[in-house]
Amino acid sequence: MEINHMSKKYPKITTHVLQEMKSNGEKIAMLTGYDYSFAKLLDESGIDVILVGDSASNVMAGHVTTLPITLDQMIYHASSVMRAVKRALVVVDLPFGSYQGNSKEALQSAVRIMKESGANAVKMEGGKEIAESIDRILSAGIPVLGHLGLTPQSINKFGTYVVRAKDVKEAEKLKEDAVFLENAGCFGVVLEKIPAKLASEVTDSLKIPTIGIGAGSGVDGQVLVLHDMLGINQDFSPRFLRRYNNLHDEIIKSFLSYIHDVKARDFPNEKEQY
Numbered sequence: 001m002e003i004n005h006m007s008k009k010y011p012k013i014t015t016h017v018l019q020e021m022k023s024n025g026e027k028i029a030m031l032t033g034y035d036y037s038f039a040k041l042l043d044e045s046g047i048d049v050i051l052v053g054d055s056a057s058n059v060m061a062g063h064v065t066t067l068p069i070t071l072d073q074m075i076y077h078a079s080s081v082m083r084a085v086k087r088a089l090v091v092v093d094l095p096f097g098s099y100q101g102n103s104k105e106a107l108q109s110a111v112r113i114m115k116e117s118g119a120n121a122v123k124m125e126g127g128k129e130i131a132e133s134i135d136r137i138l139s140a141g142i143p144v145l146g147h148l149g150l151t152p153q154s155i156n157k158f159g160t161y162v163v164r165a166k167d168v169k170e171a172e173k174l175k176e177d178a179v180f181l182e183n184a185g186c187f188g189v190v191l192e193k194i195p196a197k198l199a200s201e202v203t204d205s206l207k208i209p210t211i212g213i214g215a216g217s218g219v220d221g222q223v224l225v226l227h228d229m230l231g232i233n234q235d236f237s238p239r240f241l242r243r244y245n246n247l248h249d250e251i252i253k254s255f256l257s258y259i260h261d262v263k264a265r266d267f268p269n270e271k272e273q274y
């Protein structure tokens, strides 16, 4: 099977490589990952960035929002991913409550992620309102990926997961925040669920790469949640989601065959025993 042909050009992805990719007009491919086995497959296929997203709260733990996941749980997922990865850049979400209030606590949370998982960078939701925390973390030499637009950790403020920044005021704030994040020293910005035109304008105005999810094609890279793009999770069908498989049905088929074989005394056969 042919792996990502850029793997040879970039044998190890760093934040500097992502910058180079933007300068060369090469798109960045990012997916979420939460465990060793999938991270190994992602890395083997030549994915550029693995995001240990706090979407683990949804797809791994079954919570309705990303809010309940803890720093310890994020570190557990990130460490599992790191044991598998040789090439990809691994970015870990700082979970809700671990960085918003107090910049000292934010630094402690980021340091714990870096020390205990060995990951390469952290991601934080928000713009100017978390300036102090971003600054402290960057000052400690920890790369930060920003996240603007639909920021799921603020779902209780938004009240809904609809497209963000459709009105001029919110779009202006988003543009300002994007420039702020670049000037602060972030190595990139995730733009989630915003109009494609706005995402494209923001991308053109920044030197650092933008990674879109539901933000159209005018961004520097794309990210999707692993379980959604593999079709494991069938409950979530936003317009921006492209499903690359229907693993839900494939997996159910395998389970049904196994159950059938066990019940019919077909498994194990003579060759499958000692």
Ligand code: KIV
Residues within 6 Å of the ligand: 032, 051, 052, 053, 054, 055, 056, 093, 190, 192, 213, 223, 224, 225
């Ligand atoms: O947690 C996550 O999976 C994310 C992506 C949706 C960008 O933040």
